[in-house]
Amino acid sequence: MDFKLTDEQRLFKEQVLKFARKEIVPRVQEHELAAKFDFESWRKLGEFGVLGLHFPEKFGGSGADVITCVLAGEALGEAGVDGGLTLSYGAHSFLCADTIYAHGNDAQREKYLPKLITGEWIGCMGLTEPGAGSDVAALRTRAEKVDGGYRLTGSKMFITNGSIADVAVIYAKTDPKAGHAGISAFIVEKGTPGFTVSKNLHKMGVRTSPTSELAFDNCFVPAENLIGFEGAGFLMSMQTVEWDRSALLAPMLGSLQYVMEKCLRYAQEREQFGRPIAAFPAIKHKIANLKIVLEAARPLIYRIAWCKDQGKPLSHLEAAIAKLFIADWSLAPLNDAVILHGGYGYCHEYDVERVLRDSRLAPIGGGTSDIQKMIISKLMAGGGA
Amino acid sequence: MNYERNEHEQAWLDAVKPLKGQLETLKADSSSEEWGQAALSCIRALQARDPKTPDWRPDLGVVVALMDLSTVSASVGMAWLVQRLAVQLAQTLETSEWAEAAESFKAGENLVALAIGPTDATLTIQADGSARLTGVWECVPNAAAAERLLAIVQGDEGPELVSIDAKAVGVALSQTASSLMGSADIRAEDVAIAADCRAAFKASSDLRRAWNLGLAAVATGLMRHAMAVLQGFSAVAKEGAKPLAADQNVRYTLAELLTRVQTAELFVARAAWLGREGDFEAETVGMAVKAFVSDEVQTVTTIVHQIAGRAAGGRGGFFTQALSEAATLAVSGTTADKARSAIADDLLARYEV
Numbered sequence: 001m002d003f004k005l006t007d008e009q010r011l012f013k014e015q016v017l018k019f020a021r022k023e024i025v026p027r028v029q030e031h032e033l034a035a036k037f038d039f040e041s042w043r044k045l046g047e048f049g050v051l052g053l054h055f056p057e058k059f060g061g062s063g064a065d066v067i068t069c070v071l072a073g074e075a076l077g078e079a080g081v082d083g084g085l086t087l088s089y090g091a092h093s094f095l096c097a098d099t100i101y102a103h104g105n106d107a108q109r110e111k112y113l114p115k116l117i118t119g120e121w122i123g124c125m126g127l128t129e130p131g132a133g134s135d136v137a138a139l140r141t142r143a144e145k146v147d148g149g150y151r152l153t154g155s156k157m158f159i160t161n162g163s164i165a166d167v168a169v170i171y172a173k174t175d176p177k178a179g180h181a182g183i184s185a186f187i188v189e190k191g192t193p194g195f196t197v198s199k200n201l202h203k204m205g206v207r208t209s210p211t212s213e214l215a216f217d218n219c220f221v222p223a224e225n226l227i228g229f230e231g232a233g234f235l236m237s238m239q240t241v242e243w244d245r246s247a248l249l250a251p252m253l254g255s256l257q258y259v260m261e262k263c264l265r266y267a268q269e270r271e272q273f274g275r276p277i278a279a280f281p282a283i284k285h286k287i288a289n290l291k292i293v294l295e296a297a298r299p300l301i302y303r304i305a306w307c308k309d310q311g312k313p314l315s316h317l318e319a320a321i322a323k324l325f326i327a328d329w330s331l332a333p334l335n336d337a338v339i340l341h342g343g344y345g346y347c348h349e350y351d352v353e354r355v356l357r358d359s360r361l362a363p364i365g366g367g368t369s370d371i372q373k374m375i376i377s378k379l380m381a382g383g384g385a
Numbered sequence: 386m387n388y389e390r391n392e393h394e395q396a397w398l399d400a401v402k403p404l405k406g407q408l409e410t411l412k413a414d415s416s417s418e419e420w421g422q423a424a425l426s427c428i429r430a431l432q433a434r435d436p437k438t439p440d441w442r443p444d445l446g447v448v449v450a451l452m453d454l455s456t457v458s459a460s461v462g463m464a465w466l467v468q469r470l471a472v473q474l475a476q477t478l479e480t481s482e483w484a485e486a487a488e489s490f491k492a493g494e495n496l497v498a499l500a501i502g503p504t505d506a507t508l509t510i511q512a513d514g515s516a517r518l519t520g521v522w523e524c525v526p527n528a529a530a531a532e533r534l535l536a537i538v539q540g541d542e543g544p545e546l547v548s549i550d551a552k553a554v555g556v557a558l559s560q561t562a563s564s565l566m567g568s569a570d571i572r573a574e575d576v577a578i579a580a581d582c583r584a585a586f587k588a589s590s591d592l593r594r595a596w597n598l599g600l601a602a603v604a605t606g607l608m609r610h611a612m613a614v615l616q617g618f619s620a621v622a623k624e625g626a627k628p629l630a631a632d633q634n635v636r637y638t639l640a641e642l643l644t645r646v647q648t649a650e651l652f653v654a655r656a657a658w659l660g661r662e663g664d665f666e667a668e669t670v671g672m673a674v675k676a677f678v679s680d681e682v683q684t685v686t687t688i689v690h691q692i693a694g695r696a697a698g699g700r701g702g703f704f705t706q707a708l709s710e711a712a713t714l715a716v717s718g719t720t721a722d723k724a725r726s727a728i729a730d731d732l733l734a735r736y737e738v
Contacts, residue, residue, distance in 0.1 A: 001394065001445060002387040003658045067386060264736040284729030291728050292673045299651040303388050321644045329648075376640035380616065381630070 003299065005067070012064075013071040019048050020079035028082045028208075032354055035207040037164055041085060046119025050076075051093055055101055059113040066242075066305040070250040077254020080351065083358025084208030086251035087365075091160035091209075092116065094243035096123030099169045099185065103228040103236050108187060112167055124165035126156035126214055127237055133158075134371040136171075136234060137179045141216060143172035143186065149223045150174070150186065152216040155198065158365075162212025163197045166190045170216070171237060174230045183233035187225040194219030205357030238314075244366045245319040246305040252326050252362060253298055255355045259337045260290040262352055266341055277340075286340045289333040297326045317379045324372040327362035334359050390449065397446035398453055400434055405457045413566070413706040420567045421496055421530025424464035427454065429493035431465055432472070439473050441591035443657035448602050452650060455606020456613070459710050460566035462606055463526045464496065466599040470592065471497040471535055474546060477588050482581040486533075486548060498531035498551070500571060501596060502717070506538045508545060514580035516540075518547060518573050524713060528558055528569035536571075537586050544589065548582040549573065564713045566706070594668070597675040597718045598657060604682040604714040605649040611707045612642040615689040622696060635692060642688065645681045652677060669731045676724035679715035686711040 005013075024041045031038040045051050053069050055061025064072075076086050097116040100108055115121040132138035141154025152172050156162070168188045175182030188195055199213040228236065264287060267278035277283045300322040307314065334356045338345035345352050363369040390398065404427045411423050431450070447469070455462030468490060475487035490497050506520020522528075522536065534549040534556070549556060555576040558569045616639055619629035629635050656674040659667040686707045690697045697704035715721065 001390060001654055001658060003655050004386060004662070260732070261736060264732055265738055268733065268736075268738040278729075278733055281726060284733075285722075285725045287732060288673075288676065288725035288728035291669065291732060292677050292725075295655075295670050295673045296648050296652045296677055299655045300648060302386065303651065306386050306388050318647070320640075321647050324640070324644050325648050370637070373637040373640035376643055377636035380639055380643060381636075 003302070005071070009065075009068050009071055012068055013075045016048075016050065016072045016075035017079050019044075020076050020081050023048075024076075024085070025080045028080060028085075029348060029351070031208045032082050032084065033348060035202070037088065037208055037210055038085060041081075042088070042119050042122070045085075045089060046117070051089065051119050052097075052113075052117030053093070055097070055113060055117055059101070059109065060117040061113075066246060066308040067302065069247040070301060070305040073247050073250030074254040074257075077251035078257045079254070080258050081251070082206070082208055082354060083251060083255065083361065084206040087206045087248075087361070088122075088161050088209040090243070090248040090251075091125060092123045094247055095125035095160075095240050096165075096167060096169050098243060099125065099227065099236055099240065100187065102239065103185070103232065104187075107224065108227065112187065116167065121166035122161055122164050123167045123169070124159055124161035125240070126159050126162070126168055126170040128156065128158050130155060130157045130213075134367050136183065136237060139171060139173055139183060141170070141172040142176065143174045143184055143221070145174065146220070150221050150226070152186065152188070152194070152219040152221055154216050156214040156216075158201070159212050159214050160209055162214050163200050163210045168195075168214070169227065170214075171233045172216075178231065180234040181231045183237075184230045185227040185233040185236050186221045187227060188216075188219065188221055192219055192221065204360060205354070206361050207357075241316070241319055241366075242304060242308045242314045245322050246301055246308065248366065249301055249323060249326055249362070252330065252359060253294060253301060255359065256290055256294040256297070256330060256333070259334060259352055259355050260287060260294065262350065263287050263290065263337050263340050266344075266350070270342075283340060286333070286336040290337060293326075293329050293333050297322075297329070300325055316375055320367075320372040320375040320379075323362070323367065324369055324376070327372075328369050330359055330362070394446045394449050397434065397450035400431060401450045401453045404430055404454065408454075408457045408461055411458055411461070411566075413703055415566070417529040417560070417567065417569075420460065423458075424461045424527070424530065424567060425493055425496055427461050428465050428468045428496070432468065432491050432493050435469070435472075435491065438476065439469070441473060441588070441595055442663070443595070443598055443660040445654065445657050445661060448598065448653060448657040451599060451602040452606045452609075452653060455603045456609045458566075459603050459607040459610070459707075459714065460526070460568070462603040463565055463600075463714075464567060466596075466603060467499045467527050468493070468497055470595060470599070471499055473595070474499075474535065474586075474588060474592065478546070478584045480581070480584065483584060490533075495532035496527050496530050498525050498528040498534045498571070500525045500528075500534060500536040501592070504536070504538065506536065506573070508538045508540050508547065508578070508583075510541050514583075516547070516578040516580075516583060518549065518576045518578050520573050522571045524564050524568050524717075525571050526565055526568045526717075528571050529560060529567050534571060536573075537589075540583070540585075542585070544586040546584050546586040547578050549576060549578065553577070565710050568713070593719065594660065594671055597724075598653070598660065598671055600714055600718045601649075601653050601656070601674045601678040604678045604711065605646070605653050607707060607710055607714065608642075608646045608649055608678075608682050608685045611686050611689045611704075611711075612639065612646055614703055614707075615639065615642070615692060618693055618696070622693075629692065638688060638692060642685055645685055649674075649678050649681055669728055672719065672724040672727045672731075675719055676721040676728070679721040679724070682711040683715050
């Protein structure tokens with residue numbers, strides 16, 4: 001085994017870190033408090049190349065490997081970029097644009113990818129429904145085949161970027177009796193008649209990332225907007241898991257480092273009982289716990305990225321373990337980081353409570369921790385441990 | 386980056402494989418003699434693979450092999466770890482007597498115990514350079530079956546490594562009630578130490594790092610062992626008419642246990658790799674992995690013990706033995722408490738305001 005990053009990978013991470021600290025972080029609090037998407041930062045992410053890192057150069061991307069994408073996400077979190085913006089980036093690049101790139105045809109790639117990569121267009125992915133989350137087979141949104149295309153009817157829930165997206169990848173059932181094999185994926189553009197944002201949701205964390213309920217009322221989608229072929233949707237959605245468990249989780253790794261550095265600074269500056277609180281063992285242990293979880297989680301996340309880079313089939317066991325660990329094990333140290341800051345920790349200006357709130361999406365989004373345990377236990381029973 | 390085992394690591398795992406089969410006959414209530422023979426047999430086979438001049442930097446092949454061996458017997462994993470460290474310590478001393486001892490330890494001619502922990506031992510130096518040693522060491526791994534004891538004690542001019550014949554007059558062993566198999570308390574009462582059995586001890590940092598990483602590897606193996614035993618147990622043990630594994634909570638708990646195990650395995654491997662590379666983070670990550678695994682091995686064995694319920698209650702059974710082994714491993718080397726302090730001190734120095 002070898003855990004070495006290339007010089008190029010390390011250098012790029014440093015560059016993203018510097019860029020994010022200078023260009024994005026100063027704008028975070030204003031937008032986070034107002035729960036507003038930061039279009040200016042989005043544009044800058046596109047200009048810097050973050051939004052299209054792994055796509056081929058012919059579409060405007062950089063052709064980077066998955067490890068580099070993970071490092072970029074880690075650098076954003078480490079800089080102090082909020083979980084809302086990094087979530088929007090993940091949903092846009094990995095759940096929407098990558099699905100078009102990996103499964104779409106040339107015409108779809110050429111039409112959508114260049115604008116998604118620059119950030120001129122924003123993408124989203126619609127899978128979850130009010131009655132179907134992790135149980136994908138229970139989807140109710142229907143795509144009925146009609147002359148020249150499909151008519152979509154149904155609704156989608158908890159859709160990241162839903163209200164700001166120009167392009168949506170929507171999963172719907174073309175054959176309701178076929179279970180997983182009856183699910184297909186479609187590209188639906190903003191403004192398509194019958195496609196509306198029915199509600200924006202107010203959330204505990206990741207507040208700069210709009211989360212919406214989408215409605216499809218007899219919405220006509222032309223046949224050329226079908227991604228891949230009918231019935232291929234479930235497998236497409238499963239392939240996004242590789243991104244979900246690597247690049248999408250990477251900002252959390254960075255956030256642990258960000259919070260740890262905040263704690264280190266505060267603990268040295270804040271004095272109580274005549275000395276900096278960093279002198280107290282109980283405070284030291286809180287800081288150490290952040291480092292321990294960060295270092296324990298890092299190889300789990302990198303492993304998923306490395307496997308994807310090698311073209312290996314995703315190990316659902318390893319993916320579920322990575323997600324379960326960082327989601328559940330980060331709670332206590334991040335909570336302690338708020339407590340370490342005392343009253344200031346509970347206030348916005350120190351930004352540690354924001355990270356705690358943002359991090360609470362991890363045990364829920366992309367499959368709850370219970371779902372990860374279900375996956376792990378099933379695979380264990382099948383001898384996959 | 387490469388998460389696959391290379392040929393060197395795989396060769397070590399291949400070497401461990403047949404030994405694991407042999408060790409399955411070892412039971413929690415096996416005698417010290419049976420345990421010692423089994424441990425020596427493994428040590429001989431594994432030491433034969435070791436290079437002639439081992440260095441203190443972690444060998445990832447050895448670390449994965451140590452984890453794997455410990456999935457069958459943590460105490461035998463510990464025995465090998467101790468024997469390797471004894472070889473390395475003896476080799477640092479550069480005298481013919483110690484070089485001879487190192488060869489003997491390496492060949493597995495006899496089992497060595499290593500008393501590293503805190504002690505109130507006193508070494509009284511005689512005019513001819515020999516010394517008299519008095520002291521007590523608790524819960525020393527390998528001590529129950531060892532022929533030679535290595536102890537680090539405070540001499541007149543700093544710490545010294547002393548080599549003691551386990552059968553020497555004044556040396557007494559007593560089995561610890563609940564600990565790793567093969568370990569024992571050592572009492573030395575005015576024991577004569579020849580001049581050529583003493584040497585200045587200068588490898589404290591190297592020894593501490595290697596000891597901590599080795600302990601984390603052994604504890605990680607024990608975690609996987611405990612989880613695997615529970616997995617098997619829950620498939621056959623019944624509550625009412627159904628096997629325990631039919632309970633969703635048991636299944637999800639097993640999933641959590643595997644998460645702890647796999648995380649620890651990768652964490653140990655990466656810490657070893659960083660040490661090998663001489664990375665600036667190696668010291669901190671080494672402490673982090675020791676703290677993490679010390680906590681997790683106790684959590685895992687406690688959960689396993691609780692789910693096994695009444696079946697876990699019997700003395701001498703695996704579940705009870707695993708609990709006490711986990712506790713011993715956790716308090717050996719740098720404890721989680723001290724490791725956390727060391728991590729924070731290192732970070733505070735690096736991020737000084």
